[in-house]
Amino acid sequence: MSANATDCKMVNIYLYTRYERFWHWLQSALIMILLVTGFETNGIYTLLGFKAAAEIHNFVGITWLIAFAFFVFWVFTTGEWRQYIPTTKKMLLVVRYYVYGIFRGEPHPVPKRREAKHNPLQRLVYLSLAAFLLPIQMLSGLLYWSYNSWGEWGLGWLSLPVVAGVHLAGGFAILSFLIVHIYMITTGHSLGAHTRAMICGWEEVEERESVEEWEIKPRGRSTPGEA
Amino acid sequence: MSIQSNEARCTSCHIGYGWKDKNFDFKDASKVDCLVCHEQTGTYKKFPAGAGNPVKEPTLFPGDGITYLPPEWNKVAQSVGRPTRDNCGVCHFYGGGGDMVKHGDLDSSMHKPNKALDVHMAVDGRNFDCTRCHTTNSHQVAGRIYSTPAATARTTLAQDDLTPRITCESCHTATPHKPGVKANDHTDKVSCQSCHIPEFARALPTKMRWDWSTAGKMKDGKPYKEKGPLGTPVYDTQKGNFVWEKNVRPAYFWYNGTIDAVSLKDPIDPTKPVALNWPVGSPQDPNARIAPFKIHTGKQPYDTVHKTMLVPHLFGPPDSDAYWRKYDWQLALASGMQKAGLPYSGQFDFVETSYVYPTTHMVAPKEKSVSCNECHSRENGRMAGIKGVYLPGRDGNRVIEVLGWAAVLGSLAGVLLHALGRAVSRRRKEG
Numbered sequence: 001m002s003a004n005a006t007d008c009k010m011v012n013i014y015l016y017t018r019y020e021r022f023w024h025w026l027q028s029a030l031i032m033i034l035l036v037t038g039f040e041t042n043g044i045y046t047l048l049g050f051k052a053a054a055e056i057h058n059f060v061g062i063t064w065l066i067a068f069a070f071f072v073f074w075v076f077t078t079g080e081w082r083q084y085i086p087t088t089k090k091m092l093l094v095v096r097y098y099v100y101g102i103f104r105g106e107p108h109p110v111p112k113r114r115e116a117k118h119n120p121l122q123r124l125v126y127l128s129l130a131a132f133l134l135p136i137q138m139l140s141g142l143l144y145w146s147y148n149s150w151g152e153w154g155l156g157w158l159s160l161p162v163v164a165g166v167h168l169a170g171g172f173a174i175l176s177f178l179i180v181h182i183y184m185i186t187t188g189h190s191l192g193a194h195t196r197a198m199i200c201g202w203e204e205v206e207e208r209e210s211v212e213e214w215e216i217k218p219r220g221r222s223t224p225g226e227a
Numbered sequence: 228m229s230i231q232s233n234e235a236r237c238t239s240c241h242i243g244y245g246w247k248d249k250n251f252d253f254k255d256a257s258k259v260d261c262l263v264c265h266e267q268t269g270t271y272k273k274f275p276a277g278a279g280n281p282v283k284e285p286t287l288f289p290g291d292g293i294t295y296l297p298p299e300w301n302k303v304a305q306s307v308g309r310p311t312r313d314n315c316g317v318c319h320f321y322g323g324g325g326d327m328v329k330h331g332d333l334d335s336s337m338h339k340p341n342k343a344l345d346v347h348m349a350v351d352g353r354n355f356d357c358t359r360c361h362t363t364n365s366h367q368v369a370g371r372i373y374s375t376p377a378a379t380a381r382t383t384l385a386q387d388d389l390t391p392r393i394t395c396e397s398c399h400t401a402t403p404h405k406p407g408v409k410a411n412d413h414t415d416k417v418s419c420q421s422c423h424i425p426e427f428a429r430a431l432p433t434k435m436r437w438d439w440s441t442a443g444k445m446k447d448g449k450p451y452k453e454k455g456p457l458g459t460p461v462y463d464t465q466k467g468n469f470v471w472e473k474n475v476r477p478a479y480f481w482y483n484g485t486i487d488a489v490s491l492k493d494p495i496d497p498t499k500p501v502a503l504n505w506p507v508g509s510p511q512d513p514n515a516r517i518a519p520f521k522i523h524t525g526k527q528p529y530d531t532v533h534k535t536m537l538v539p540h541l542f543g544p545p546d547s548d549a550y551w552r553k554y555d556w557q558l559a560l561a562s563g564m565q566k567a568g569l570p571y572s573g574q575f576d577f578v579e580t581s582y583v584y585p586t587t588h589m590v591a592p593k594e595k596s597v598s599c600n601e602c603h604s605r606e607n608g609r610m611a612g613i614k615g616v617y618l619p620g621r622d623g624n625r626v627i628e629v630l631g632w633a634a635v636l637g638s639l640a641g642v643l644l645h646a647l648g649r650a651v652s653r654r655r656k657e658g
Contacts, residue, residue, distance in 0.1 A: 147412075173631075
């Protein structure tokens with residue numbers, strides 16, 4: 001169904017490369033498992049039993065850490081990291097859109113482009129997630145996991161309740177993000193448009209005059225192949 | 228209850244062969260009875276109240292209705308050998324005046340345990356004798372001594388052939404599990420026994436409570452006994468009420484191997500249950516581990532003026548003031564305290580008491596080890612009373628939890644409202 005009230009012409013663009021899509025779904029699966037087993041390990045509920053929950057959590061956590069290292073490598077070698085550079089331009093427009101315009105059926109002020117996948121709000125959120133929240137979660141998790149070696153590593157001054165507290169707070173933050181994130185993917189032209197893009201790589205966006213200069217990721221370096 | 232004034236019975240086990248009066252030298256090695264440990268016929272039995280002497284002619288002990296026969300000395304003497312479980316069990320399975328009374332992990336079921344009861348001493352397994360673990364160094368039985376602190380070194384027998392104290396680690400090392408098994412990370416804080424003895428008294432019930440205050444009741448003017456559902460005595464005019472339990476989950480405490488006790492001279496606080504002894508140890512003590520215990524509770528007499536525990540004279544000749552003769556606490560306490568050479572005000576009452584026994588035998592097969600969630604849980608976990616450690620699953624941070632849920636529910640409410648707004652505005656436009 002189309003909720004598009006404007007009469008813009010729609011075009012299909014290739015937004016997400018195969019690796020990006022793979023990474024996205026792998027990471028989301030890992031994070032979901034980590035959330036479910038993590039909250040159980042904390043004692044909030046009983047589902048798999050403490051032993052299974054703790055063991056799965058540790059295993060998946062280490063897996064995520066390794067996979068994330070690959071992602072960081074990819075982001076920097078492809079230059080995609082520029083998509084995450086924060087900007088304040090049009091930020092207020094985007095905010096205005098989500099609190100007002102969206103109810104009136106206005107078009108998104110910053111539609112997606114191959115060279116500008118993220119709107120200013122997304123840039124800020126994803127940057128704080130990838131550069132701040134997730135690393136904190138990984139670091140506190142790694143420390144928690146290596147608790148029995150703190151003495152040998154000269155980390156004896158660390159406190160397990162504090163490390164565990166940071167890790168728990170991070171878990172709640174990620175869960176909150178996830179709720180909003182899952183909701184936001186229903187705000188495309190159709191409820192499933194964003195999801196489709198993350199599965200096939202292609203998304204239907206409004207055709208408009210090209211994106212503004214500041215939005216574009218400078219080319220030249222290797223850009224993932226167009227289909 | 229205490230030894231003083233009741234020695235003729237206690238010395239059946241405690242060193243004191245031939246005890247006659249207060250002047251007996253308990254340190255004189257010639258008074259140690261070798262045969263209890265070393266004879267192998269199984270016929271050398273002491274008369275329960277015979278001051279550590281076997282009988283000279285067949286004698287009936289009214290306490291158990293058994294006639295004790297004099298030993299056939301030549302057979303007994305010829306059978307001298309290395310001590311077996313039966314030798315040690317003569318005293319250790321019947322401590323406190325009967326089978327299953329004191330230790331919840333040492334009772335007559337350990338004469339011939341199966342693997343489910345004890346993986347080491349199982350007759351269908353390794354069939355360890357007590358001395359396999361309690362190795363001796365010139366007859367100083369390795370074990371634990373309440374008055375000396377914990378083993379300071381975590382050595383293996385290979386490193387140190389004659390450790391003065393036996394520990395599980397002597398044979399198994401501190402990391403007995405396969406690499407990667409989480410239990411290896413626990414052994415610096417949690418004793419092996421905590422995980423490997425899920426319950427004690429798994430074959431026979433053990434006495435958990437002894438209420439002396441109800442002793443002395445008569446039926447038709449005579450002392451009587453009553454048995455309970457487990458086939459064990461629940462009332463005895465001589466001793467009061469008992470509570471027995473089977474398959475008991477231990478209580479856990481920090482423990483460095485030392486147990487402190489109240490003496491008859493120490494002041495007590497009768498407004499609270501009195502701990503007659505307690506394990507010593509704290510989370511900061513590197514030699515302390517969390518260890519399992521049997522807690523035996525009771526009601527015992529104390530001096531309401533001096534605020535000290537009292538010892539009654541229990542057992543004595545017919546004309547004595549002994550409790551088991553006249554059933555008069557006042558006389559028995561006065562006589563007992565006088566014999567102990569301790570003051571007694573003449574005023575007494577009963578107070579709640581507790582007494583701990585370490586639990587270290589009856590190691591169960593590995594599949595029966597305590598599971599993770601029995602300790603790592605918020606409700607009714609085994610570690611409920613243990614302070615000074617952070618246990619995931621038991622501990623959390625309630626502030627972070629409240630704030631965390633607030634953030635999660637806030638996000639949820641936000642997106643639901645937003646979705647509602649979108650649905651309504653769309654309907655308005657379409658409609």
